[in-house]
Amino acid sequence: MGVPKFFRYISERYPCLSELAREQSIADFDNLYLDMNGIIHTCSHPDDSNFHFTITEENMFKDIFNYIDKLFFLIKPQKLFFMAVDGVAPRAKMNQQRSRRFRSAKDAEILEAKAKSRGEVRETERFDSNCITPGTEFMVRLQEALRYFIKSKISSDPLWQKCRVILSGHDAPGEGEHKIMDYIRYLKSQKDYDPNTRHCLYGLDADLIILGQCTHEPHFVVLREEVKFGRKTKQASVEETRFFLLHLGLLREYLELEFDELKKNYDNFNISNLIDDWVLMGFLVGNDFIPHLPCMHISSNALPLLYKTYIKVYPTLGGNINVNGKLNLERLEKYFAELSNVEYEIFQENHADLKYFEAKQTKNGIDEAFDFDINEITLENQDADLADLIASSRQFLEDDDEDLSDEEQHLADEFETYKRNYYMNKLNQNDMNCESKREQAICYITALQWILDYYYRGVQSWDWYYPHHYAPFISDLKNFKDYKIKFNLGEPFLPFEQLLAVLPAASKDLLPAAYRELMTSTSSELLEFYPKDFETDLNGKKHEWEAVVLIPFIDEKRLLDAMKACEKNLTPAEVKRNRHGPMHQYDYHPESQGSAPGIFSLRPLYSVFCTEQQIWSREIAVPSDKTVCVELPNAARTVFFPGFPTMKHLKYDFELKFARVRVFEQSSRSENLILKPxxxxxxxxxxxxxxxxxxxxxxxxxxxxxxxxxxxxxxxxxxxxxxxxxxxxxxxxxxxxxxxxxxxxxxxxxxxxxxxxxxxxxxxxxxxxxxxxxxxxxxxxxxxxxxxxxxxxxxxxxxxxxxxxxxxxxxxxxxLSYRQHSVLLRQSLLWQRRHRIKSHARLRMWSFKSKYNGASGA
Missing domain, CATH: 2.170.260.40 (paz domain)
Known part of the structure; x- marks a missing residue:
């Protein structure tokens, strides 16, 4: 999910960012990375609202294969193809995963109850999408199917033979997109790394945009399906799906315009440094690891407020707030001090609106203000009544000047009361004294630093997490500039530990039988963590899917202690499944490396023309102090790389205005940055x-x-x-x-x-x-x-x-080398066929001979 509504917001504010991916105009890409979980969900349960929808596991896997193949054929990576499935996540992410899975189970339960009330009966067992979690039997089968698919493609498709293929499966710890970032950091640490490497990252999460900017790579594109906002439409098939490219280099140029006031007025302005602070500002509207700050909603134009505040306070900072992924707390405190004024202004506006509507709803709202009854005005005495109204109004305004300070103090008191109620009702803090507020501030600041570390250097603590459903007020984020933030690295959960930590009781069958009673037994020490019913809180949001799921955070020590007593009941196969695993690296080899068994109706591979090598995450880990967090020298930003758009080659003016640009189905309701060549x-x-x-x-x-x-x-x-x-x-x-x-x-x-x-x-x-x-x-x-x-x-x-x-x-x-495979590339995928050139001497005749490898069904 990443940052809710972020993708739509920046796509509409900066309208040229995205373009339809057309085969004939697409860029040359060196590396293609797939954040696989979006593909798995799309192909396994495309329509959760359809009670009767069913699909066999074999067809699920074949659809996943087709989806991967389509993306590969569209981008045609030349050096690296990296597929990353979500593994065990850091504890900080598990709270969000837990909320999402509890909500998914509840939605399925409601859908089933409605269907049964109509007398409908399901013909087959419901597919529980919560099985798309590391450690389940489903994920083990999918892993083996993906390994088969990769071997089949490299053995039979020349396009796949050009590049190295890496599969980081569910058993390799880490979220998919962050395993991809880990590998990019590893590549950048190599002496022979090309600073002009062209990256394409596929995924549905909006935070991929922020992650891509953190790399400071000059040629980086995010690939995703066409997004249709507004009314719900039927899920498109793989063949019908259109893809869009979002260009991060162009976003960088738009941001330079967004903060043009700083560029014009300050010699020390640096766009790369600005990007780092922009990344930090994006965290304040909430993401998968922390809730949004009160009053900071993307849909309410929070991001422009954050930008304007940054521009205003920039002269006093003396440098970046986010310095290569590390917070400068003194500068951050200055930024929050200025932002707290914005928070108070928002409260004033909302308070004034509330009072206005209250006044509209009560007769005395006008009568008492002007000291007479407006209903007493009649046609007969309207001149006298008008004179009384004018006199009363004059007296009201005179009294208003005298009472202004009293009213301001009253408003300030109401703001403190509002904050006190918020802390009592949402954070269960009955006594918010100075020390309590500082603890809240330290907790939130620590969260920001953990996320920055995660985005710039990878996991710095597996066991840290933000322990609240809500964030503190900006005006209480102070007195932290001297705090020293430290993390304990810890270790990732084992697969079964994560399953028990994130799954609801409704999905207990996805766990080994040895652990199921921990979710349901009245004698279980963990029962309180698996409520059947729970509340949600919109917390200023508009849609139910955005609501906070109010379930208790899992207690790690109690969880592990309870599980330990059950370990003896695991089967040997389950013990094997409950382990971390390596990534798998594949390279084409012209000679057969053996065979591979078939899966489902797909035949065995009698000759596998690739090597398979295991790579453990520790082998590619880059020490924190060795991580390259800046743009590398010799990155060519002045040369035009076809397929990577830029504004540089024309002179133009620009303006932020409400132009109602239509990037999606509906016209934008917020400001758009308009270019004027x-x-x-x-x-x-x-x-x-x-x-x-x-x-x-x-x-x-x-x-x-x-x-x-x-x-x-x-x-x-x-x-x-x-x-x-x-x-x-x-x-x-x-x-x-x-x-x-x-x-x-x-x-x-x-x-x-x-x-x-x-x-x-x-x-x-x-x-x-x-x-x-x-x-x-x-x-x-x-x-x-x-x-x-x-x-x-x-x-x-x-x-x-x-x-x-x-x-x-x-x-x-x-x-076209002798006896090497060639692919006839045409505009339609139907023209893609496997061929072998028979003879160099007969090259002009284009005489081909088909090759079969027993896996044609793949």
């Missing part, structure tokens, strides 16, 4: 534009620059192409102009004052290969058939471009 000299003249661009290769779609061939230039009167000058039909020009204007302003948040000249282009869709003499392959650009019009001032030319793979002419031996 300048009109360059001569680009409003059709003949100048034609002389400059006609028949040239340029880049269109700024800031999502796409290589394009200019085939025409037009204005309202003329159209110029390779054949000469023609008359332009005004109605057709108007259609082209309106189409461009609608897309730019409504979807992209780009505003132009001038659409007088349009540039018509065919976009680059790939390359074609022509076989020359002696097997030499000549590579030519291929252009699309459809023609698209762009405003002349958005066209970019003459920029330094990093060459994409395959741009240069290559010898036949470099593209």
């Amino acid at each position: 300048h009109m360059r000299k001569g680009l409003d003249d059709i003949y100048t534009v034609a002389e400059k661009y006609l028949n040239q290769v340029v880049y269109t779609g700024w800031p999502h620059l796409i290589k394009s061939k200019v085939v025409g230039i037009s204005n309202r009167e003329k159209y110029i192409d390779a054949e000469g000058i023609k008359d332009m039909e005004p109605r057709l020009f108007q259609i082209h102009m309106k189409t461009a204007q609608e897309h730019l302003s409504t979807r992209m948040g780009i505003e132009l004052d001038d659409f007088s000249v349009l540039v018509h282009v065919r976009v680059h869709i790939g390359t074609t290969c022509v076989c020359g003499n002696q097997g030499k392959i000549i590579v030519n650009d291929a252009w699309g058939y459809s023609v698209t019009a762009y405003p002349a001032q958005t066209v970019v030319a003459e920029i330094a471009v990093q060459k994409k793979r395959g741009d240069a002419a290559q010898k036949g031996g470099e593209l």
Whole structure:
């Protein structure tokens, strides 16, 4: 889940961030990482609201295979393909996992009760999605299926043979996305690491965006399914699913605009340092590890308030609050001191609104304020009554000046009363004295540091967790600047320990029989931790799924002590299952490395053309003091990498305003950062534009620059192409102009004052290969058939471009080696077939022979 509503918020505030992933325009990626749990959930229970939905385990696994294959084919990683399944999580995450699983079980129970009340009967046993938790039998079977799938793909698919494949399964400790971050930190610590490595991270959690920014990698993209907000729609099939790329490099540039006031006024401004503080500010609206601060809701524009406060206090800080993942507590205390004023202003506004509505609801709200009954005004005496009203109003205003200080003190007292009630009712703190408030502050600050460590360096404590359902008020976050934060590393839970810690009693069958009575027996020492019924609290949120689940936090010592007495009843297979395991690394090998048994209806692999090596997490662990938390030298940010958008190549102005940009199905209700490219000299003249661009290769779609061939230039009167000058039909020009204007302003948040000249282009869709003499392959650009019009001032030319793979002419031996597999890549997945070239001598004839490896069902 990460940060609720964060993805939608930043996508609408910065409209150009995301683009539809199109095969022909997608970037070259070195590494692809999959946060697998989203895929597993999507393929195993796509419609929880459907009481009768069923799917066999075999079909679940096949759907998971298809999903992985689709993502791999879309991105085509060249060096590394890393799949990470959630393993045992740090204790700090287990509280959120526990809440989610209790809610899931309760929702399923309610759905079943409603169905039974209608006389409906389930034909098969319900799939309990809580089985997607480390240590269950389901996860063990899935792990073995994934190992089979990887061996099958590497043995039969040339695309998979190019890169190293790593599977970090449910038995390897750590959350999926953080195991990915651990591996990226490991790669960055190597001497031969390329600072221009191109990363693509797939996952549904919004905090992947923040995690990606923590790496300070210049070429980092988050891949996720198309998101439809608003009314609930039917779950799309794997084939129907569209994917979007969210570009973190472009987000970095947007943030530079967001904090432009600091960049213009302070010489010490550094965008990388700003990104670190931006990461910290994102934690204050809540995430998987801590609740949001009171009054700080994304839907109520909390993030702009945090940004404005940061800009205001920045001159007094003397540096970053978040220094490479470490808090400067003195600077943080200054920031919170200023932010507490915002908190009080929010309370004032809410208090005033409340009093206003109370006044509207009671007659005396107006009568007593003006010292007469408004209902006594009649048509007969309205002049006298009006005079009385004016006099009374004047007296009211005079009294108001005299009583202003009293009213302010009354409001301050009400704020303290409000806070006292909050602490009593939500945090069970009846006596919030100075020491109690400092303890709350220390607890929250420690949480912030734990999360920063987790994001920048990995787990620094397995057993620490935030022990409250609610956060303290900002105005009470003080007197902590001299506190020394320390963590005990501890050890991760074993799989069965986590299962018992996070599962509700309704999912007891997912545990070994030896532990089930600990959840249900009246004599169990742990019974209180598994309530059948529990309350939820919206706590300022709007939707039930956002509510706080009020269940008790598990007591670790009591849990482990109770489990120890049951260990003797575990079977040998269960003992084996209750262990931590390694990652599995796969590399293509041209010779068979043995065989692998089949699964379900999928046949055995009689020849496996890859090695399988175990890698333990300790082998790739990077010491905290050796972690690289900054951008590496030689990272090329001035060169354009195709597929990685940037605003750098045009001059533009920008403005934050309510432009109702429509990134999703509905228009945005919050501010959007609007870009306004300048009109360059001569680009409003059709003949100048034609002389400059006609028949040239340029880049269109700024800031999502796409290589394009200019085939025409037009204005309202003329159209110029390779054949000469023609008359332009005004109605057709108007259609082209309106189409461009609608897309730019409504979807992209780009505003132009001038659409007088349009540039018509065919976009680059790939390359074609022509076989020359002696097997030499000549590579030519291929252009699309459809023609698209762009405003002349958005066209970019003459920029330094990093060459994409395959741009240069290559010898036949470099593209297609003798007896190596080749893949015919077409726009449809239906065209993907496995082939082998029979002979170099007959290369031009493209004579192929199919290869089968007994696993064709995979």
